[in-house]
Amino acid sequence: MMATLIPPTPKERRAFRLNALALLVAVPLAVAVGSYEDVMEWRSAQELNAIVAAPNKSAIYAGAEWRMERVHRLNEPGSAALVVIVEFEATVKDPAAFAAACNVALTDASKRRWKPQLLTPSIGRRVRPEAAERPRCGSASLKPVKAGDTIKMAESFLTPPDIGDIDLIVSLSTARPTYLVLD
Amino acid sequence: MIRVIASISGLVLAVGILYALQQTKPGYADITKPIAVHGTIGDRLMARNFELTATKVTLAQRIVLRTGTKEQVFETTGLWAVVEAKAAARHESVTVIAASWRGPSGSRYAMSQRFSTMPGLLPSERLEPGLPRNVLMLFELPENQVKDATILVSRTPFAPIDNELHIKANVPIPLFVRNVARVTRGSTAGDWRLEIQ
Numbered sequence: 001m002m003a004t005l006i007p008p009t010p011k012e013r014r015a016f017r018l019n020a021l022a023l024l025v026a027v028p029l030a031v032a033v034g035s036y037e038d039v040m041e042w043r044s045a046q047e048l049n050a051i052v053a054a055p056n057k058s059a060i061y062a063g064a065e066w067r068m069e070r071v072h073r074l075n076e077p078g079s080a081a082l083v084v085i086v087e088f089e090a091t092v093k094d095p096a097a098f099a100a101a102c103n104v105a106l107t108d109a110s111k112r113r114w115k116p117q118l119l120t121p122s123i124g125r126r127v128r129p130e131a132a133e134r135p136r137c138g139s140a141s142l143k144p145v146k147a148g149d150t151i152k153m154a155e156s157f158l159t160p161p162d163i164g165d166i167d168l169i170v171s172l173s174t175a176r177p178t179y180l181v182l183d
Numbered sequence: 184m185i186r187v188i189a190s191i192s193g194l195v196l197a198v199g200i201l202y203a204l205q206q207t208k209p210g211y212a213d214i215t216k217p218i219a220v221h222g223t224i225g226d227r228l229m230a231r232n233f234e235l236t237a238t239k240v241t242l243a244q245r246i247v248l249r250t251g252t253k254e255q256v257f258e259t260t261g262l263w264a265v266v267e268a269k270a271a272a273r274h275e276s277v278t279v280i281a282a283s284w285r286g287p288s289g290s291r292y293a294m295s296q297r298f299s300t301m302p303g304l305l306p307s308e309r310l311e312p313g314l315p316r317n318v319l320m321l322f323e324l325p326e327n328q329v330k331d332a333t334i335l336v337s338r339t340p341f342a343p344i345d346n347e348l349h350i351k352a353n354v355p356i357p358l359f360v361r362n363v364a365r366v367t368r369g370s371t372a373g374d375w376r377l378e379i380q
Binding site for chain 2: 076078079080081105111112113114115117122158159160162163
């Protein structure tokens with residue numbers, strides 16, 4: 001009310017407009033600075049950009065050269081599920097980047113994702129005992145690795161029998177948000 | 184004079200609006216509470232990351248776990264409610280660990296934790312997309328909490344802004360209590376079947 005009684009001077013008007021404009025810059029800047037670390041932390045947990053290894057081709061990812069070896073599709077008698085065992089390998093170039101927490105998932109054209117089983121299902125241990133003895137992706141990096149080592153790994157999944165063409169998705173915490181797709 | 188009256192009435196209006204906003208503001212717990220999906224026995228209910236159909240509710244005086252020829256008996260001073268269901272993940276493998284029985288008084292009974300080695304229990308089964316699986320939920324209840332109950336199922340015990348299934352249990356009155364619900368372990372790992380006597 002008082003402000004309407006005493007008209008502002010042109011100088012005051014200019015200062016007011018300048019401050020109002022500065023707010024437009026200062027508020028978004030404060031939000032960006034305040035949330036920067038959270039955004040970066042969120043980003044490092046996401047799988048955003050893919051490196052795709054075509055069939056029978058290798059790809060460089062997270063300090064190693066990755067390659068799909070074999071995919072086994074096994075029917076457990078008396079069970080509606082399909083046991084999928086994926087064998088893959090990585091030749092390490094940078095041990096520091098390779099020794100990291102590893103996420104693995106199987107996916108098909110429907111974009112559904114199957115996470116690996118903790119234990120290889122019994123049919124897998126009978127039919128592919130070599131695969132059952134291989135380390136899983138997360139446990140492969142527990143042992144010390146050096147440059148030039150080739151680590152052979154395997155993961156097993158339980159899927160519906162009608163699953164189509166499958167891709168293996170691998171992501172390491174050192175390389176996320178980039179992830180690897182083994183076709 | 185008119186200007187002064189306009190200013191005062193504007194102020195009163197602003198205070199009124201702010202007071203109304205303050206009084207109707209939902210609490211943090213309300214904003215983040217689970218989003219209910221309602222249904223009844225036999226309905227296929229969709230949560231954000233899993234689907235579940237409760238197929239049958241059976242009341243029993245005792246539950247027996249049979250492994251080979253060995254039997255383990257679980258007695259209760261109340262009643263056992265055995266809920267059979269079919270569940271699957273939707274987009275990504277998931278484990279659904281929270282289910283409770285909400286009785287007519289509003290009390291919630293979490294799933295019994297007396298069965299450490301029972302096969303087929305909902306929280307111990309990893310659900311896969313496209314692979315529906317038979318699961319069991321076992322509740323130990325006082326007799327007066329059985330009728331007009333709702334079974335609540337969610338992925339985690341605290342499911343902020345996630346779905347919670349609300350399944351009407353509709354247990355017929357008078358209560359039909361069976362003698363034994365027997366879970367028999369199968370020959371392969373994780374295999375089981377349920378018999379009611």
